[in-house]
Each structure stands twice: as structure tokens, then as C-alpha cells.
Amino acid sequence: MSTIGSFEGLQPVSPKQEGDDQTSETDQLSTEEGDPGTVSGPRQTSRPPSVTESALYPSPYQQPHISQKYFVTRPGAIETATEDLKGHITKTSGEKIQGFWLSTEIDRWNNEKERILLVTDRVLLICKYDFIMLSCVQLQWIPLSAVYGICLGKFSFPTMSLDKRQGEGLRIYRGSPEQQSLLSGWNPWSTEVPYATFTEHPVKYTSEKFLEIKSSGFMSKLVPAIQNAHRDSTGSGRGKGLMVLTEPILIETYTGLMSFTGNCNKLGYSLAGSVGF
Template sequence: NVCFAWGFFFQAVDMWEDENNQEFETEELEEKHGGDIPEPRLATDVKDPSASASSASYPRPHVKQFMARKFFVTRPGAFDQAIEDINTHVTENAGETADSFWLLTEVDHWNNEKERIVVITDSALLVCKYDFIMLSCLQVQRIPLSHVARICIGQFTFPERSLSKREGEGLRIHWDNLKEPSFLSRWNPWSTEVPYVTFMEHPVKGSSQRFTDICQMSTFSAQLVQTIQKAQRKNPPPGNPMGVMVLNQPLLIDTYVGLMSFICNSNKLGYAIARGSFGF
């Protein structure tokens, strides 16, 4: 009952924010056009082939920009500060060299979305939980590249009778072929003993050229495979002389009801996001 109450509460807040955003955009357009809001033009209405595509597109691009600003990672200097903090952690604690930083969404084994900074170093993959509100690194999971056994790329799938749903493509990294998740690990939403991690693209991809680059899954996977192959040539993986395998196959998320993930994902609880102000 508490989960349902909180879920409806956050949904009501999001609906209230969307209505306010629409009112704000309407007032802005009224001021700009002297009280008359022009009707949106469709692509078929454009007769001049040299006309700008942006003038004929609908919905308006600035609406997407406004929604992207709700994520604290898009605030000026936030991601740069995260890079600086994580670089310090990597250098002082592991003595490694960070090759690249990526902003991705982790999808855990219970289908919950979690905002993550992923770092590819010369010898490991770092999955960082970073607080973009307080600008502090909360947790770092280190996956040695020499232990990565296979990388799977494909569409998300669920069991036949599952009520959970997720569209799109993801990437799953397995680092121990000899270890399978135990029964308790599969049914524990907070388990850290699952020997794989799954990523998809972050919602702010496309908000700017920079975020398009650091959220691009295809570029991330290409660099990750190249770095793993280079690391495994220097340090062959134990019990896997063939090295890392790259497979194209569906990514199964073994959940059936998905009530917890529905509440979490529909309200973006796994992201550092502005949720409105309460006061008078």
C-alpha cells in the first residue's frame, strides 16, 4: 500500500510538472507572437525545399531541451566535476589510467533503471554510482577486463507470462562463465553477486552533441571490445584461452510481475532529477 501511494504521488507530481511546463511554453509563445500562437506546420505543408527542417518539425526541439534540463547531469559543470572526482579515485586507489567516460543507464536483474557513469581504463571497467546533486561518488564497481568472458548485444526480452515490458536494445557484460546467479541472488533486488551488468542508453542522449557522444551505445561497445582484447592479450583470462566473445542475442530479464520496477522507472527514481518545488 505504501509503494502504491508513493507511486501515485510521484506520478501526480510529474503530471503537475508537465502541465506547468506546457503552460510556461504557451505563455512564452504568446509573448513572442503578440498573443497569437501559430499553428504547427507539417512537413507536407512546406513548399520551399530549401526551407529549414527545424521550422517544419513538430514537436518543437526546445521542448526536449527543457525536459533534459530536469536531469542534474545536464547542469553546467556537473559531468566535468564527476570526471574529476572519479579520475582522482582511479589514480589514488587503483593506479590505473582512465581512457574514456560514458553516461549510461544500468538495467539491473529486476528491470530497475539506474543512472551510471561507466569508465573504461587500461585494465578494468568501472561502474560508478555518482550523486549529481551533491557532486560526490557514492560507489564504484570494478570489473577486471581480463575476467570479461562475453558481451551480448540485443533486444530486451522477458519470460512468456511476464507482465514486465521494456523496449529497445541493450548491452550485457558477463565476467564469469563458471558462475551462475544463485536463487537468492536472482530474487534479491539488492544483490551484488550477479556476474553480469546490463546497460542501455541514457535518456539525455540527443540533448546536446556532447551527451550524444558519451551516451552512444554503439561507440561505447566498440571501444570496450577493443580495450578488452588489448588487455587480454597482455593478461590472458583464466580458463578462457579464446578471449572475449561478442554475441548478438536477446537479453533476458527474468522478472514476472515488475511492480517495483514499474514504480521506479515510471517516476525516474534511479536518476538524479529535479522533482519540483514544494512550498508557498
């Protein structure tokens, strides 16, 4: 296979100091002690630089009232999710989890879907987690030995497409497109698509906590895990090895009415005041 997923606006501001609009006592004394016969022009008082400067968020695209609508940003939400998943995976498979990453999956129809990614020694897990009810809705297991390629790059669309997106992402290939049936290819809920595409989650820059679970950390764990899985696996009919490419990621949508509506309203996320899917 959330190297995954650059989002301008808010600028650092300097809080206004009390008394900035009033002439200081020093200025008043200087005026009073001056030569009575001297006529002076308008004075420009020099003010000390502001003691504090602050920026609301590292990314100017994020605003507090917007980021707080995502349930994943609520206190304890992501921690609860990771503990739930860790306990479930350890109990059911005994796999050792190497890390958790919050990401956005983009399906072949260009729909955004909130996901948690997990990497173990042998498996990549893609989790659909309900941050409202704090429960795992779907967990997809992908053997790392089946992953043969990772593509990093900007998103691209057919020339006549009306539904386009900016930004970069990564795509993880785990099978040949020729092996996909026509039915699964046109089924938006199919899990048989031989690749998965991801980009950064919208709340990536809202806090240090989410910056720590971004895509660059994901790739640093995923690539070595896949290489180790290839070395350990036996009986594969194809040659071992992992291809990591840097090239545009094609999303074959043309009209994209459903994805445009869903992505504008963030229906693929656990969002306050919204009905997701």
C-alpha cells in the first residue's frame, strides 16, 4: 500500500497588548520636559514587539470549528479505536501490530472513506471504524505476501472527467486487474478490487497526535514488512520482490455525481450532523 496522504489561510497573529492605543508615561514626560518654544511634529512612539505569537494550526486550511466536527478528533476517540483493534487482533490471530495510521481510502468511484490502517508482520488490515459508536464495522485482511506493488504520485483522471481531485496519494496493488470479474469491477461495495488507494485524512494537521499517524510513517513500516513477508513465503508462482513506483495514480471516473455529492458533504466520515456510509 494510511506513502500516504498539501492542504493556505490562517496566519500567525500577534495579540494586541493592553495600552497600545495610549501614550506611555515616558512619552508624556518627554513631551513635558521638552523646550517650551520648540514646535515638534507628530511623534511616532516605538512599541516593544509582542511577547506572544501564535498560530491556530500548522495548516491554514484547517479551522477549529470544522475539525471538531470529525468524531475522530473527540478526546479519547482514536485511543479507544486503537485499543479495541489491538485487543481484537491479538485475541483472534496473535499478530503483533507494528502501528496504526488514520487515513482516507479513495475507491474506484472517487468516494472518500475514513479508514484506520494497521500493519502486522504478515498482514495489512484496512478497518472501517465507527467513531460515533466506537466500534469496528468492517475489517479487511490483506496478506503482505500478496502485495507486489506500491505506487506514489498525484491523482490523475481521464481528460473528459467532470469529477477530479487535487493532491497526492498511494495505491497498493495486491493482484492483477485481469483477475477481477466484471461484476466486482462495477460493484462499489466490492472488496475484490485488486488495489487500494489512500490519501491523507482531513484532520492530519489539527494536532501533533494526528501528525504522528500520517502516511510517511505508514510507508516506513509497510515496505519492510512486505519485503520480509515475501522472503518468508513459499510456493508462490511469481517472482519475489516489491515494486515501488512514482507515477500518477489514475482514477477512472467521468461524471462522478455521487462522489461529488458524498465528498462535499463528507459522507464517508464519522461527522457531526451528517449521515455517513
